Amino acid sequence: MQNKRIALDVMGGDHAPDQIVRGALQACARDGKWKLSPERIVLVGDEAIVRGRLAHFGGDPGFVLQHASQVVGMAESPSSALRGKPDSSIAVSVGAVKKGAAGALVSMGNTGAVVGAATLGLGTLAGVRRPAIAVTLSLTGKPVTLLDMGANKEAKPQDLVQFAAMGSVYMRDCLGVESPRVGILNIGGEASKGPDVLKEAHQLLSDPSSKLNFVGNIEGNSIFASAADVVVTDGFTGNVVLKLMEGFSSFLLHLVLAELKAHQVDWSAQALGTIQKRIDYAEYGGALLLGVNGVVIKGHGRSDANAVANALGFAARALDANVNEHIVRGLE
């Protein structure tokens, strides 16, 4: 039986530890389905700091605390952090899942360090060649899951097929999308388009023996037209796309704001901020590292308390849906 506890890296993220601690408190204080009990959350970080912040924000409702003496910086090299900081909050969080003290971990910290520590520490699921970072956007109202958004820097055709399978299981079992449509991010619709690796993946996914609902190649603009529910790409392209969207949305909204001001339209920066937020956190609370033997959620570095609470709810949902069991069975 998988442990349903969630290890929360209190020290990772641009606004750690305050927004992380507050996020944990929010996750327990909110109403509704994803209200978590404090005993389900393991706060991982410097214990003195964590206790201090909890006291500052009104007391400890009963969290589990796990001390970690080191912190990986946001800009630190992941490989040297993994080697040189065995007691970092990231490493200790991964260790908690490894030992079975938790079933999931949530971190807003250094992406490379989280991916590396989780992959090395937890290993991949049976049958999985490489884990992949899955990001779910709900921009159009319907969720679209894109993967790999940067766990690897390249992908073989077989990796892309596995990404498609993992993404499909996740969409079906966690997000309730029946028979999710799978597309390959490419530069044209025809099977003959793009680099060889994508042509081969197209062929493999088109094979009648494939149980996936493959709809073919998807161009960059079609993501926003809900042309597919799962969009697979290599981690390099995925990461470029993710960062581009981040930068572009921010840039574009500032452009709109300037235009509105120029026309003296009464519309506050705060209101556009709502849209900005919707795009940033349109991720369902964070990115999911699919394929490792444990539930690993990587939230955005600039997450605030609300985003942290969402990520915790997201982790609880993934745990309760037993997403990894489904993936292993789906890949058999």
Next chain:
Amino acid sequence: MQNKRIALDVMGGDHAPDQIVRGALQACARDGKWKLSPERIVLVGDEAIVRGRLAHFGGDPGFVLQHASQVVGMAESPSSALRGKPDSSIAVSVGAVKKGAAGALVSMGNTGAVVGAATLGLGTLAGVRRPAIAVTLSLTGKPVTLLDMGANKEAKPQDLVQFAAMGSVYMRDCLGVESPRVGILNIGGEASKGPDVLKEAHQLLSDPSSKLNFVGNIEGNSIFASAADVVVTDGFTGNVVLKLMEGFSSFLLHLVLAELKAHQVDWSAQALGTIQKRIDYAEYGGALLLGVNGVVIKGHGRSDANAVANALGFAARALDANVNEHIVRGLE
């Protein structure tokens, strides 16, 4: 002496032939530096149709006409179009440059067919291994040129170095940017980041013998912070990025519009359309196919008359700046 005439593909584009003919008329009617004389423009297309549209829009101010009996459809396979339609308006436009009847060609038609016909028909410039599609964005007020946006589907390190060199010459000589800063589009700033091909390109561009102003790796979000003047990438990534930006901007502006309406802010769809347009045509009138032996401008398929007129002015500017001579000299 290079011929300064511009061959205009009247039959290519979503709104051909009407918006193309009107664009040619506008280019001759506008005020200012980029007003063109009609004798400088060669209208390439079905002569009866071209004459008919000219009559409809108020007469022929003295354009050169060149008959072409065939048309390549926007969704047609470029390779079969190149083989099966030797008298298409694209092929005839390329032929005009090849024969020296024009120095530049402008088409809003099928991208693959334009790139293929130009590369095969005109050949590459001395020293150029592969041509590249360069798109210049002026989003931040300062121009940024990205290449390759899809002329090739992959690139070797040496290709990326050549793209950097061609882009730099273009930025300096056509857009007046002194010592343009060159960046590689990658997933992190460090030299060790990304696929091997980018690491090698990073090494080549960092070599002290390189005369380019190389500033290192650029992440997707930094494009909008003007972190570099020339951003090089392989044609696959570039094309994904370009289409993504197109789809995303359109999607985002509709989101803003809906939000404004929901708050009953008085702001018309038309006004936001101005921003949309600024993004779409933020290309300086079109994409430039750098590296072929002639000036080739590929405008957006959905170009209207104004965009066509801009593309013609853009072609005139590239011709007058002798951009290709500079590129050949720069690569020596």
